[in-house]
Amino acid sequence: MNSSLKSAAASARSSIIPRTGLEARLVARPEGLPTLDDFEITEVAVPDPAPGQVLVRNLFMSLDPGMLMLMAGESGLPMPGYEVGEVMYGDAVGEVIASADPALGAGDLVVHRLGWREYAVAQAGVFRRVGKDAYPTASMHLGFGLVAYVGLMDAAKLRPGDTVFVSSAAGATGSMAGQIARLKGAARVIGSAGSRDKVAHLTEKLGFDAAFDYHDGPVLDRLREAAPDGIDVYFDNVGGEQLRAAIEVMNVHGRIAVCGALNRQSKARPDEGPGDLLSVLGKRLTIRGFTMWDHLERAAEFGAQFRGWLREGSIIYDETVIDGLANAPQALLDLVCGAYTGKPVVRLGS
Ligand SMILES: NC(=O)c1ccc[n+]([C@@H]2O[C@H](COP(=O)([O-])OP(=O)(O)OC[C@H]3O[C@@H](n4cnc5c(N)ncnc54)[C@H](OP(=O)(O)O)[C@@H]3O)[C@@H](O)[C@H]2O)c1
Structure with missing residues:
Protein backbone atom coordinates (compact mmCIF):
# COMPACT_ATOMS: atom_id res chain seq x y z
CA MET A 1 0.00 0.00 0.00
CA PHE A 144 -35.48 -11.21 32.39
CA GLY A 145 -39.08 -11.55 31.19
CA LEU A 146 -38.26 -14.78 29.37
CA VAL A 147 -36.77 -16.21 32.58
CA ALA A 148 -40.01 -15.44 34.41
CA TYR A 149 -42.16 -16.76 31.58
CA VAL A 150 -40.47 -20.17 31.22
CA GLY A 151 -40.23 -20.52 34.99
CA LEU A 152 -43.98 -20.04 35.31
CA MET A 153 -45.16 -21.84 32.19
CA ASP A 154 -42.65 -24.70 31.87
CA ALA A 155 -41.17 -25.30 35.32
CA ALA A 156 -44.21 -24.44 37.49
CA LYS A 157 -46.92 -25.35 34.94
CA LEU A 158 -48.97 -22.32 35.94
CA ARG A 159 -52.74 -22.80 35.62
CA PRO A 160 -55.52 -20.20 35.58
CA GLY A 161 -56.85 -19.72 39.10
CA ASP A 162 -53.54 -20.52 40.84
CA THR A 163 -52.32 -18.56 43.83
CA VAL A 164 -48.71 -17.61 43.09
CA PHE A 165 -45.97 -16.50 45.48
CA VAL A 166 -42.84 -14.77 44.10
CA SER A 167 -39.75 -13.98 46.20
CA SER A 168 -37.41 -11.07 45.41
CA ALA A 169 -40.52 -9.81 43.70
CA ALA A 170 -39.29 -6.25 43.12
CA GLY A 171 -36.20 -7.47 41.27
CA ALA A 172 -35.51 -8.11 37.59
CA THR A 173 -37.03 -11.58 37.40
CA GLY A 174 -39.54 -11.27 40.23
CA SER A 175 -41.18 -8.10 38.91
CA MET A 176 -41.77 -9.88 35.60
CA ALA A 177 -42.89 -13.15 37.23
CA GLY A 178 -45.60 -11.53 39.34
CA GLN A 179 -47.05 -9.53 36.46
CA ILE A 180 -46.87 -12.40 33.95
CA ALA A 181 -48.54 -14.76 36.45
CA ARG A 182 -51.45 -12.32 36.69
CA LEU A 183 -51.66 -11.92 32.90
CA LYS A 184 -51.68 -15.71 32.53
CA GLY A 185 -54.67 -16.09 34.82
CA ALA A 186 -53.36 -16.41 38.38
CA ALA A 187 -56.16 -15.66 40.85
CA ARG A 188 -53.89 -14.15 43.48
CA VAL A 189 -50.27 -12.99 43.30
CA ILE A 190 -48.17 -12.46 46.43
CA GLY A 191 -44.67 -11.02 46.55
CA SER A 192 -41.91 -10.62 49.10
CA ALA A 193 -39.18 -7.99 49.04
CA GLY A 194 -36.63 -6.42 51.35
CA SER A 195 -38.04 -3.00 52.25
CA ARG A 196 -41.27 -1.13 52.92
CA ASP A 197 -40.80 0.93 49.75
CA LYS A 198 -40.43 -2.18 47.62
CA VAL A 199 -43.53 -3.73 49.21
CA ALA A 200 -45.51 -0.59 48.35
CA HIS A 201 -44.06 -0.67 44.82
CA LEU A 202 -45.37 -4.24 44.38
CA THR A 203 -48.94 -3.58 45.45
CA GLU A 204 -49.33 0.02 44.27
CA LYS A 205 -47.47 -0.08 40.97
CA LEU A 206 -46.99 -3.66 39.80
CA GLY A 207 -50.46 -4.97 40.70
CA PHE A 208 -49.53 -7.64 43.27
CA ASP A 209 -52.55 -8.57 45.44
CA ALA A 210 -50.44 -8.76 48.60
CA ALA A 211 -46.81 -8.28 49.57
CA PHE A 212 -44.62 -8.38 52.66
CA ASP A 213 -41.09 -7.50 53.77
CA TYR A 214 -39.30 -10.77 54.49
CA HIS A 215 -37.42 -9.05 57.35
CA ASP A 216 -40.71 -8.53 59.24
CA GLY A 217 -40.76 -11.54 61.56
CA PRO A 218 -41.05 -15.20 60.54
CA VAL A 219 -41.68 -15.53 56.81
CA LEU A 220 -44.01 -18.46 57.51
CA ASP A 221 -46.35 -16.18 59.49
CA ARG A 222 -46.29 -13.43 56.84
CA LEU A 223 -46.96 -15.93 54.06
CA ARG A 224 -49.86 -17.56 55.91
CA GLU A 225 -51.43 -14.12 56.40
CA ALA A 226 -50.98 -13.21 52.73
CA ALA A 227 -52.18 -16.62 51.44
CA PRO A 228 -54.89 -17.85 53.83
CA ASP A 229 -55.98 -20.48 51.27
CA GLY A 230 -52.43 -21.67 50.56
CA ILE A 231 -50.30 -21.27 47.43
CA ASP A 232 -50.22 -23.38 44.29
CA VAL A 233 -47.06 -22.01 42.65
CA TYR A 234 -43.90 -20.64 44.23
CA PHE A 235 -41.43 -18.79 41.95
CA ASP A 236 -38.29 -19.11 44.06
CA ASN A 237 -35.51 -16.57 43.52
CA VAL A 238 -34.09 -16.99 46.98
CA GLY A 239 -34.06 -20.40 48.77
CA GLY A 240 -33.51 -20.46 52.54
CA GLU A 241 -36.28 -19.45 54.92
CA GLN A 242 -38.62 -18.37 52.12
CA LEU A 243 -38.40 -21.77 50.41
CA ARG A 244 -39.03 -23.57 53.70
CA ALA A 245 -42.06 -21.34 54.40
CA ALA A 246 -43.43 -21.82 50.90
CA ILE A 247 -43.24 -25.62 51.22
CA GLU A 248 -45.29 -25.40 54.42
CA VAL A 249 -47.94 -23.15 52.85
CA MET A 250 -48.18 -24.98 49.49
CA ASN A 251 -51.42 -26.69 48.58
CA VAL A 252 -51.57 -30.35 47.53
CA HIS A 253 -49.91 -30.82 44.11
CA GLY A 254 -48.24 -27.41 44.39
CA ARG A 255 -45.34 -26.60 42.07
CA ILE A 256 -42.12 -24.77 42.91
CA ALA A 257 -39.93 -23.32 40.16
CA VAL A 258 -36.39 -22.80 41.48
CA CYS A 259 -35.00 -19.84 39.54
CA GLY A 260 -32.26 -18.47 41.79
CA ALA A 261 -30.40 -18.67 45.07
CA LEU A 262 -30.20 -15.09 46.35
CA ASN A 263 -29.97 -16.17 49.95
CA ARG A 264 -26.74 -17.98 49.09
CA GLN A 265 -25.54 -15.39 46.56
CA SER A 266 -25.96 -12.48 48.98
CA LYS A 267 -24.06 -14.25 51.77
CA ALA A 268 -21.60 -16.19 49.59
CA ARG A 269 -22.04 -19.32 51.67
CA PRO A 270 -24.12 -22.46 51.28
CA ASP A 271 -27.81 -22.20 52.00
CA GLU A 272 -29.51 -24.09 54.83
CA GLY A 273 -31.66 -25.89 52.23
CA PRO A 274 -35.32 -26.82 52.29
CA GLY A 275 -35.15 -28.86 55.52
CA ASP A 276 -37.59 -31.69 56.29
CA LEU A 277 -39.13 -32.93 53.02
CA LEU A 278 -42.06 -34.74 54.62
CA SER A 279 -44.42 -31.98 53.44
CA VAL A 280 -43.11 -32.41 49.88
CA LEU A 281 -44.05 -36.07 50.06
CA GLY A 282 -47.33 -35.58 51.91
CA LYS A 283 -48.57 -32.87 49.53
CA ARG A 284 -47.03 -34.46 46.41
CA LEU A 285 -45.21 -31.24 45.57
CA THR A 286 -43.00 -30.69 42.52
CA ILE A 287 -39.75 -28.76 42.99
CA ARG A 288 -38.11 -28.05 39.66
CA GLY A 289 -34.95 -26.09 38.88
CA PHE A 290 -34.75 -24.47 35.47
CA THR A 291 -32.60 -22.14 33.41
CA MET A 292 -33.76 -19.85 30.69
CA TRP A 293 -31.03 -21.29 28.43
CA ASP A 294 -32.92 -24.60 28.24
CA HIS A 295 -36.00 -22.84 26.86
CA LEU A 296 -34.69 -20.42 24.23
CA GLU A 297 -37.18 -21.83 21.74
CA ARG A 298 -39.82 -19.88 23.74
CA ALA A 299 -38.12 -16.52 23.04
CA ALA A 300 -40.13 -15.54 19.95
CA GLU A 301 -43.46 -16.58 21.49
CA PHE A 302 -42.66 -14.70 24.70
CA GLY A 303 -41.37 -11.62 22.83
CA ALA A 304 -44.60 -11.33 20.83
CA GLN A 305 -46.75 -11.50 23.98
CA PHE A 306 -44.49 -9.16 25.92
CA ARG A 307 -44.60 -6.51 23.19
CA GLY A 308 -48.39 -6.84 23.12
CA TRP A 309 -48.63 -6.36 26.90
CA LEU A 310 -46.35 -3.32 26.67
CA ARG A 311 -48.45 -1.82 23.86
CA GLU A 312 -51.71 -2.25 25.73
CA GLY A 313 -50.14 -1.02 28.99
CA SER A 314 -50.86 -4.21 30.92
CA ILE A 315 -47.27 -4.77 32.06
CA ILE A 316 -44.72 -2.40 33.57
N1 LIG B 1 -32.70 -19.68 36.18
C1 LIG B 1 -32.32 -18.75 35.32
O1 LIG B 1 -32.29 -18.94 34.09
C2 LIG B 1 -31.94 -17.39 35.86
C3 LIG B 1 -31.77 -16.29 34.99
C4 LIG B 1 -31.47 -15.06 35.55
C5 LIG B 1 -31.29 -14.93 36.93
N2 LIG B 1 -31.41 -16.03 37.72
C6 LIG B 1 -31.26 -15.96 39.17
O2 LIG B 1 -32.51 -15.51 39.66
C7 LIG B 1 -32.33 -14.79 40.88
C8 LIG B 1 -32.93 -13.41 40.74
O3 LIG B 1 -32.16 -12.69 39.78
P1 LIG B 1 -32.47 -11.19 39.47
O4 LIG B 1 -31.49 -10.75 38.46
O5 LIG B 1 -33.92 -11.06 39.20
O6 LIG B 1 -32.10 -10.51 40.85
P2 LIG B 1 -32.90 -9.35 41.57
O7 LIG B 1 -34.02 -9.97 42.29
O8 LIG B 1 -33.18 -8.25 40.63
O9 LIG B 1 -31.83 -8.69 42.51
C9 LIG B 1 -31.21 -9.03 43.65
C10 LIG B 1 -32.08 -8.74 44.85
O10 LIG B 1 -31.70 -9.70 45.79
C11 LIG B 1 -32.43 -9.39 46.93
N3 LIG B 1 -31.85 -10.14 48.01
C12 LIG B 1 -30.60 -10.16 48.48
N4 LIG B 1 -30.50 -11.08 49.46
C13 LIG B 1 -31.71 -11.62 49.59
C14 LIG B 1 -32.25 -12.62 50.42
N5 LIG B 1 -31.50 -13.27 51.32
N6 LIG B 1 -33.55 -12.92 50.27
C15 LIG B 1 -34.31 -12.30 49.36
N7 LIG B 1 -33.84 -11.35 48.53
C16 LIG B 1 -32.55 -11.02 48.65
C17 LIG B 1 -32.36 -7.91 47.00
O11 LIG B 1 -33.62 -7.32 47.17
P3 LIG B 1 -34.40 -7.15 48.55
O12 LIG B 1 -34.38 -5.70 48.87
O13 LIG B 1 -35.72 -7.65 48.17
O14 LIG B 1 -33.69 -8.00 49.56
C18 LIG B 1 -31.94 -7.51 45.57
O15 LIG B 1 -32.75 -6.49 45.07
C19 LIG B 1 -30.82 -14.77 41.11
O16 LIG B 1 -30.51 -15.84 41.95
C20 LIG B 1 -30.25 -14.98 39.73
O17 LIG B 1 -28.94 -15.49 39.75
C21 LIG B 1 -31.74 -17.24 37.22
Whole structure:
Protein backbone atom coordinates (compact mmCIF):
# COMPACT_ATOMS: atom_id res chain seq x y z
CA MET A 1 0.00 0.00 0.00
CA ASN A 2 1.46 3.40 -0.88
CA SER A 3 1.71 6.07 1.81
CA SER A 4 -1.36 8.09 0.71
CA LEU A 5 -3.51 4.93 0.67
CA LYS A 6 -2.18 3.98 4.11
CA SER A 7 -3.10 7.37 5.57
CA ALA A 8 -6.53 7.22 3.88
CA ALA A 9 -7.11 3.78 5.47
CA ALA A 10 -5.94 5.07 8.86
CA SER A 11 -8.22 8.09 8.74
CA ALA A 12 -11.17 5.88 7.59
CA ARG A 13 -10.54 3.65 10.59
CA SER A 14 -10.25 6.52 13.04
CA SER A 15 -13.57 7.97 11.93
CA ILE A 16 -15.43 4.75 12.80
CA ILE A 17 -13.38 2.77 15.29
CA PRO A 18 -12.06 4.35 18.46
CA ARG A 19 -8.46 3.69 19.40
CA THR A 20 -9.20 2.34 22.88
CA GLY A 21 -12.03 1.11 25.08
CA LEU A 22 -12.49 -0.09 28.67
CA GLU A 23 -12.88 -3.66 29.83
CA ALA A 24 -13.22 -5.28 33.27
CA ARG A 25 -11.17 -8.24 34.47
CA LEU A 26 -11.39 -10.49 37.47
CA VAL A 27 -8.00 -10.12 39.15
CA ALA A 28 -8.55 -12.19 42.30
CA ARG A 29 -10.86 -15.05 43.20
CA PRO A 30 -13.05 -13.68 46.04
CA GLU A 31 -13.38 -15.57 49.28
CA GLY A 32 -16.84 -14.71 50.53
CA LEU A 33 -18.45 -11.67 48.95
CA PRO A 34 -16.26 -9.85 46.40
CA THR A 35 -14.71 -6.44 47.01
CA LEU A 36 -13.75 -3.77 44.50
CA ASP A 37 -10.15 -5.05 44.69
CA ASP A 38 -11.23 -8.22 42.87
CA PHE A 39 -11.97 -6.20 39.70
CA GLU A 40 -9.67 -4.23 37.45
CA ILE A 41 -10.81 -1.81 34.75
CA THR A 42 -8.25 -1.43 31.98
CA GLU A 43 -8.03 0.56 28.78
CA VAL A 44 -7.16 -1.62 25.80
CA ALA A 45 -6.70 -1.12 22.06
CA VAL A 46 -9.80 -1.71 19.92
CA PRO A 47 -8.81 -3.95 16.99
CA ASP A 48 -10.15 -3.94 13.45
CA PRO A 49 -12.34 -6.97 12.83
CA ALA A 50 -10.45 -9.77 11.04
CA PRO A 51 -12.20 -11.61 8.18
CA GLY A 52 -15.35 -13.30 9.56
CA GLN A 53 -15.39 -11.00 12.60
CA VAL A 54 -17.58 -8.13 13.71
CA LEU A 55 -16.80 -5.17 15.96
CA VAL A 56 -19.61 -4.09 18.27
CA ARG A 57 -19.91 -0.97 20.40
CA ASN A 58 -21.73 -2.13 23.51
CA LEU A 59 -24.60 0.11 24.57
CA PHE A 60 -25.78 -1.67 27.74
CA MET A 61 -24.70 -4.68 29.76
CA SER A 62 -26.70 -6.70 32.21
CA LEU A 63 -25.93 -7.16 35.90
CA ASP A 64 -27.05 -10.46 37.40
CA PRO A 65 -26.48 -11.82 40.94
CA GLY A 66 -25.28 -15.05 39.28
CA MET A 67 -22.10 -13.13 38.34
CA LEU A 68 -21.01 -13.35 41.98
CA MET A 69 -21.02 -17.15 41.69
CA LEU A 70 -19.08 -16.95 38.42
CA MET A 71 -16.50 -14.74 40.18
CA ALA A 72 -16.20 -17.31 42.97
CA GLY A 73 -15.69 -20.03 40.34
CA GLU A 74 -18.46 -22.12 41.88
CA SER A 75 -18.98 -25.50 40.28
CA GLY A 76 -22.37 -26.96 39.46
CA LEU A 77 -23.53 -23.96 37.42
CA PRO A 78 -24.73 -24.43 33.84
CA MET A 79 -22.02 -22.01 32.58
CA PRO A 80 -18.26 -21.63 33.13
CA GLY A 81 -16.92 -19.47 35.97
CA TYR A 82 -14.79 -16.38 35.30
CA GLU A 83 -11.06 -17.02 34.99
CA VAL A 84 -8.72 -14.88 37.11
CA GLY A 85 -6.87 -12.48 34.81
CA GLU A 86 -9.52 -12.69 32.09
CA VAL A 87 -12.20 -10.23 31.01
CA MET A 88 -15.53 -11.20 32.58
CA TYR A 89 -18.53 -11.99 30.40
CA GLY A 90 -22.26 -11.31 30.58
CA ASP A 91 -25.25 -10.35 28.48
CA ALA A 92 -24.93 -7.14 26.48
CA VAL A 93 -26.64 -5.30 23.65
CA GLY A 94 -24.68 -3.23 21.19
CA GLU A 95 -24.39 -1.78 17.74
CA VAL A 96 -22.19 -3.18 14.98
CA ILE A 97 -19.69 -0.49 13.99
CA ALA A 98 -17.51 -2.50 11.61
CA SER A 99 -18.10 -5.85 10.00
CA ALA A 100 -15.88 -8.21 8.05
CA ASP A 101 -18.65 -10.78 7.62
CA PRO A 102 -21.69 -10.54 5.31
CA ALA A 103 -24.03 -11.85 8.04
CA LEU A 104 -24.00 -8.51 9.90
CA GLY A 105 -23.59 -4.92 8.81
CA ALA A 106 -22.71 -1.62 10.41
CA GLY A 107 -25.69 -0.25 12.32
CA ASP A 108 -27.19 -3.66 13.21
CA LEU A 109 -28.34 -4.03 16.82
CA VAL A 110 -27.09 -7.29 18.37
CA VAL A 111 -27.28 -9.17 21.67
CA HIS A 112 -24.45 -11.38 22.86
CA ARG A 113 -22.55 -12.53 25.95
CA LEU A 114 -19.45 -10.28 25.66
CA GLY A 115 -20.42 -7.75 28.31
CA TRP A 116 -18.02 -6.15 30.83
CA ARG A 117 -16.31 -4.32 27.92
CA GLU A 118 -17.14 -1.25 25.86
CA TYR A 119 -16.18 -2.86 22.53
CA ALA A 120 -16.54 -6.51 21.60
CA VAL A 121 -14.83 -8.11 18.60
CA ALA A 122 -15.58 -11.75 17.74
CA GLN A 123 -16.77 -14.09 15.01
CA ALA A 124 -20.10 -12.94 13.56
CA GLY A 125 -21.86 -16.07 14.85
CA VAL A 126 -21.33 -14.91 18.44
CA PHE A 127 -23.78 -12.05 17.88
CA ARG A 128 -27.55 -12.31 17.33
CA ARG A 129 -29.27 -9.53 15.41
CA VAL A 130 -32.38 -8.10 17.12
CA GLY A 131 -34.99 -5.60 15.96
CA LYS A 132 -34.05 -1.98 16.51
CA ASP A 133 -37.68 -1.05 17.09
CA ALA A 134 -38.64 -4.17 19.05
CA TYR A 135 -38.66 -2.30 22.36
CA PRO A 136 -38.72 1.35 23.44
CA THR A 137 -35.07 1.10 24.56
CA ALA A 138 -32.18 -1.15 23.51
CA SER A 139 -31.62 -2.05 27.18
CA MET A 140 -34.93 -3.93 27.25
CA HIS A 141 -33.34 -6.69 25.19
CA LEU A 142 -31.52 -7.57 28.43
CA GLY A 143 -34.70 -8.01 30.48
CA PHE A 144 -35.48 -11.21 32.39
CA GLY A 145 -39.08 -11.55 31.19
CA LEU A 146 -38.26 -14.78 29.37
CA VAL A 147 -36.77 -16.21 32.58
CA ALA A 148 -40.01 -15.44 34.41
CA TYR A 149 -42.16 -16.76 31.58
CA VAL A 150 -40.47 -20.17 31.22
CA GLY A 151 -40.23 -20.52 34.99
CA LEU A 152 -43.98 -20.04 35.31
CA MET A 153 -45.16 -21.84 32.19
CA ASP A 154 -42.65 -24.70 31.87
CA ALA A 155 -41.17 -25.30 35.32
CA ALA A 156 -44.21 -24.44 37.49
CA LYS A 157 -46.92 -25.35 34.94
CA LEU A 158 -48.97 -22.32 35.94
CA ARG A 159 -52.74 -22.80 35.62
CA PRO A 160 -55.52 -20.20 35.58
CA GLY A 161 -56.85 -19.72 39.10
CA ASP A 162 -53.54 -20.52 40.84
CA THR A 163 -52.32 -18.56 43.83
CA VAL A 164 -48.71 -17.61 43.09
CA PHE A 165 -45.97 -16.50 45.48
CA VAL A 166 -42.84 -14.77 44.10
CA SER A 167 -39.75 -13.98 46.20
CA SER A 168 -37.41 -11.07 45.41
CA ALA A 169 -40.52 -9.81 43.70
CA ALA A 170 -39.29 -6.25 43.12
CA GLY A 171 -36.20 -7.47 41.27
CA ALA A 172 -35.51 -8.11 37.59
CA THR A 173 -37.03 -11.58 37.40
CA GLY A 174 -39.54 -11.27 40.23
CA SER A 175 -41.18 -8.10 38.91
CA MET A 176 -41.77 -9.88 35.60
CA ALA A 177 -42.89 -13.15 37.23
CA GLY A 178 -45.60 -11.53 39.34
CA GLN A 179 -47.05 -9.53 36.46
CA ILE A 180 -46.87 -12.40 33.95
CA ALA A 181 -48.54 -14.76 36.45
CA ARG A 182 -51.45 -12.32 36.69
CA LEU A 183 -51.66 -11.92 32.90
CA LYS A 184 -51.68 -15.71 32.53
CA GLY A 185 -54.67 -16.09 34.82
CA ALA A 186 -53.36 -16.41 38.38
CA ALA A 187 -56.16 -15.66 40.85
CA ARG A 188 -53.89 -14.15 43.48
CA VAL A 189 -50.27 -12.99 43.30
CA ILE A 190 -48.17 -12.46 46.43
CA GLY A 191 -44.67 -11.02 46.55
CA SER A 192 -41.91 -10.62 49.10
CA ALA A 193 -39.18 -7.99 49.04
CA GLY A 194 -36.63 -6.42 51.35
CA SER A 195 -38.04 -3.00 52.25
CA ARG A 196 -41.27 -1.13 52.92
CA ASP A 197 -40.80 0.93 49.75
CA LYS A 198 -40.43 -2.18 47.62
CA VAL A 199 -43.53 -3.73 49.21
CA ALA A 200 -45.51 -0.59 48.35
CA HIS A 201 -44.06 -0.67 44.82
CA LEU A 202 -45.37 -4.24 44.38
CA THR A 203 -48.94 -3.58 45.45
CA GLU A 204 -49.33 0.02 44.27
CA LYS A 205 -47.47 -0.08 40.97
CA LEU A 206 -46.99 -3.66 39.80
CA GLY A 207 -50.46 -4.97 40.70
CA PHE A 208 -49.53 -7.64 43.27
CA ASP A 209 -52.55 -8.57 45.44
CA ALA A 210 -50.44 -8.76 48.60
CA ALA A 211 -46.81 -8.28 49.57
CA PHE A 212 -44.62 -8.38 52.66
CA ASP A 213 -41.09 -7.50 53.77
CA TYR A 214 -39.30 -10.77 54.49
CA HIS A 215 -37.42 -9.05 57.35
CA ASP A 216 -40.71 -8.53 59.24
CA GLY A 217 -40.76 -11.54 61.56
CA PRO A 218 -41.05 -15.20 60.54
CA VAL A 219 -41.68 -15.53 56.81
CA LEU A 220 -44.01 -18.46 57.51
CA ASP A 221 -46.35 -16.18 59.49
CA ARG A 222 -46.29 -13.43 56.84
CA LEU A 223 -46.96 -15.93 54.06
CA ARG A 224 -49.86 -17.56 55.91
CA GLU A 225 -51.43 -14.12 56.40
CA ALA A 226 -50.98 -13.21 52.73
CA ALA A 227 -52.18 -16.62 51.44
CA PRO A 228 -54.89 -17.85 53.83
CA ASP A 229 -55.98 -20.48 51.27
CA GLY A 230 -52.43 -21.67 50.56
CA ILE A 231 -50.30 -21.27 47.43
CA ASP A 232 -50.22 -23.38 44.29
CA VAL A 233 -47.06 -22.01 42.65
CA TYR A 234 -43.90 -20.64 44.23
CA PHE A 235 -41.43 -18.79 41.95
CA ASP A 236 -38.29 -19.11 44.06
CA ASN A 237 -35.51 -16.57 43.52
CA VAL A 238 -34.09 -16.99 46.98
CA GLY A 239 -34.06 -20.40 48.77
CA GLY A 240 -33.51 -20.46 52.54
CA GLU A 241 -36.28 -19.45 54.92
CA GLN A 242 -38.62 -18.37 52.12
CA LEU A 243 -38.40 -21.77 50.41
CA ARG A 244 -39.03 -23.57 53.70
CA ALA A 245 -42.06 -21.34 54.40
CA ALA A 246 -43.43 -21.82 50.90
CA ILE A 247 -43.24 -25.62 51.22
CA GLU A 248 -45.29 -25.40 54.42
CA VAL A 249 -47.94 -23.15 52.85
CA MET A 250 -48.18 -24.98 49.49
CA ASN A 251 -51.42 -26.69 48.58
CA VAL A 252 -51.57 -30.35 47.53
CA HIS A 253 -49.91 -30.82 44.11
CA GLY A 254 -48.24 -27.41 44.39
CA ARG A 255 -45.34 -26.60 42.07
CA ILE A 256 -42.12 -24.77 42.91
CA ALA A 257 -39.93 -23.32 40.16
CA VAL A 258 -36.39 -22.80 41.48
CA CYS A 259 -35.00 -19.84 39.54
CA GLY A 260 -32.26 -18.47 41.79
CA ALA A 261 -30.40 -18.67 45.07
CA LEU A 262 -30.20 -15.09 46.35
CA ASN A 263 -29.97 -16.17 49.95
CA ARG A 264 -26.74 -17.98 49.09
CA GLN A 265 -25.54 -15.39 46.56
CA SER A 266 -25.96 -12.48 48.98
CA LYS A 267 -24.06 -14.25 51.77
CA ALA A 268 -21.60 -16.19 49.59
CA ARG A 269 -22.04 -19.32 51.67
CA PRO A 270 -24.12 -22.46 51.28
CA ASP A 271 -27.81 -22.20 52.00
CA GLU A 272 -29.51 -24.09 54.83
CA GLY A 273 -31.66 -25.89 52.23
CA PRO A 274 -35.32 -26.82 52.29
CA GLY A 275 -35.15 -28.86 55.52
CA ASP A 276 -37.59 -31.69 56.29
CA LEU A 277 -39.13 -32.93 53.02
CA LEU A 278 -42.06 -34.74 54.62
CA SER A 279 -44.42 -31.98 53.44
CA VAL A 280 -43.11 -32.41 49.88
CA LEU A 281 -44.05 -36.07 50.06
CA GLY A 282 -47.33 -35.58 51.91
CA LYS A 283 -48.57 -32.87 49.53
CA ARG A 284 -47.03 -34.46 46.41
CA LEU A 285 -45.21 -31.24 45.57
CA THR A 286 -43.00 -30.69 42.52
CA ILE A 287 -39.75 -28.76 42.99
CA ARG A 288 -38.11 -28.05 39.66
CA GLY A 289 -34.95 -26.09 38.88
CA PHE A 290 -34.75 -24.47 35.47
CA THR A 291 -32.60 -22.14 33.41
CA MET A 292 -33.76 -19.85 30.69
CA TRP A 293 -31.03 -21.29 28.43
CA ASP A 294 -32.92 -24.60 28.24
CA HIS A 295 -36.00 -22.84 26.86
CA LEU A 296 -34.69 -20.42 24.23
CA GLU A 297 -37.18 -21.83 21.74
CA ARG A 298 -39.82 -19.88 23.74
CA ALA A 299 -38.12 -16.52 23.04
CA ALA A 300 -40.13 -15.54 19.95
CA GLU A 301 -43.46 -16.58 21.49
CA PHE A 302 -42.66 -14.70 24.70
CA GLY A 303 -41.37 -11.62 22.83
CA ALA A 304 -44.60 -11.33 20.83
CA GLN A 305 -46.75 -11.50 23.98
CA PHE A 306 -44.49 -9.16 25.92
CA ARG A 307 -44.60 -6.51 23.19
CA GLY A 308 -48.39 -6.84 23.12
CA TRP A 309 -48.63 -6.36 26.90
CA LEU A 310 -46.35 -3.32 26.67
CA ARG A 311 -48.45 -1.82 23.86
CA GLU A 312 -51.71 -2.25 25.73
CA GLY A 313 -50.14 -1.02 28.99
CA SER A 314 -50.86 -4.21 30.92
CA ILE A 315 -47.27 -4.77 32.06
CA ILE A 316 -44.72 -2.40 33.57
CA TYR A 317 -41.09 -2.88 32.69
CA ASP A 318 -38.90 -1.65 35.48
CA GLU A 319 -35.16 -1.01 35.17
CA THR A 320 -32.37 0.90 36.89
CA VAL A 321 -29.61 2.35 34.70
CA ILE A 322 -26.08 2.72 36.10
CA ASP A 323 -23.70 4.86 34.04
CA GLY A 324 -20.26 3.71 32.94
CA LEU A 325 -18.25 0.49 33.08
CA ALA A 326 -16.11 1.97 35.86
CA ASN A 327 -19.19 1.95 38.11
CA ALA A 328 -20.25 -1.61 37.23
CA PRO A 329 -18.25 -3.46 39.93
CA GLN A 330 -19.77 -1.37 42.73
CA ALA A 331 -23.21 -1.73 41.15
CA LEU A 332 -22.87 -5.54 41.13
CA LEU A 333 -21.99 -5.49 44.84
CA ASP A 334 -24.91 -3.13 45.52
CA LEU A 335 -27.33 -5.33 43.57
CA VAL A 336 -27.41 -8.18 46.09
CA CYS A 337 -27.69 -5.66 48.93
CA GLY A 338 -31.08 -4.64 47.55
CA ALA A 339 -30.07 -1.30 46.03
CA TYR A 340 -32.24 -1.55 42.92
CA THR A 341 -35.71 -2.32 41.69
CA GLY A 342 -36.35 -3.99 38.36
CA LYS A 343 -33.54 -4.89 35.98
CA PRO A 344 -30.16 -3.22 36.61
CA VAL A 345 -28.23 -2.41 33.43
CA VAL A 346 -24.98 -0.53 32.90
CA ARG A 347 -24.89 2.08 30.14
CA LEU A 348 -21.54 1.79 28.40
CA GLY A 349 -19.54 4.41 26.58
CA SER A 350 -20.86 7.86 25.94
N1 LIG B 1 -32.70 -19.68 36.18
C1 LIG B 1 -32.32 -18.75 35.32
O1 LIG B 1 -32.29 -18.94 34.09
C2 LIG B 1 -31.94 -17.39 35.86
C3 LIG B 1 -31.77 -16.29 34.99
C4 LIG B 1 -31.47 -15.06 35.55
C5 LIG B 1 -31.29 -14.93 36.93
N2 LIG B 1 -31.41 -16.03 37.72
C6 LIG B 1 -31.26 -15.96 39.17
O2 LIG B 1 -32.51 -15.51 39.66
C7 LIG B 1 -32.33 -14.79 40.88
C8 LIG B 1 -32.93 -13.41 40.74
O3 LIG B 1 -32.16 -12.69 39.78
P1 LIG B 1 -32.47 -11.19 39.47
O4 LIG B 1 -31.49 -10.75 38.46
O5 LIG B 1 -33.92 -11.06 39.20
O6 LIG B 1 -32.10 -10.51 40.85
P2 LIG B 1 -32.90 -9.35 41.57
O7 LIG B 1 -34.02 -9.97 42.29
O8 LIG B 1 -33.18 -8.25 40.63
O9 LIG B 1 -31.83 -8.69 42.51
C9 LIG B 1 -31.21 -9.03 43.65
C10 LIG B 1 -32.08 -8.74 44.85
O10 LIG B 1 -31.70 -9.70 45.79
C11 LIG B 1 -32.43 -9.39 46.93
N3 LIG B 1 -31.85 -10.14 48.01
C12 LIG B 1 -30.60 -10.16 48.48
N4 LIG B 1 -30.50 -11.08 49.46
C13 LIG B 1 -31.71 -11.62 49.59
C14 LIG B 1 -32.25 -12.62 50.42
N5 LIG B 1 -31.50 -13.27 51.32
N6 LIG B 1 -33.55 -12.92 50.27
C15 LIG B 1 -34.31 -12.30 49.36
N7 LIG B 1 -33.84 -11.35 48.53
C16 LIG B 1 -32.55 -11.02 48.65
C17 LIG B 1 -32.36 -7.91 47.00
O11 LIG B 1 -33.62 -7.32 47.17
P3 LIG B 1 -34.40 -7.15 48.55
O12 LIG B 1 -34.38 -5.70 48.87
O13 LIG B 1 -35.72 -7.65 48.17
O14 LIG B 1 -33.69 -8.00 49.56
C18 LIG B 1 -31.94 -7.51 45.57
O15 LIG B 1 -32.75 -6.49 45.07
C19 LIG B 1 -30.82 -14.77 41.11
O16 LIG B 1 -30.51 -15.84 41.95
C20 LIG B 1 -30.25 -14.98 39.73
O17 LIG B 1 -28.94 -15.49 39.75
C21 LIG B 1 -31.74 -17.24 37.22
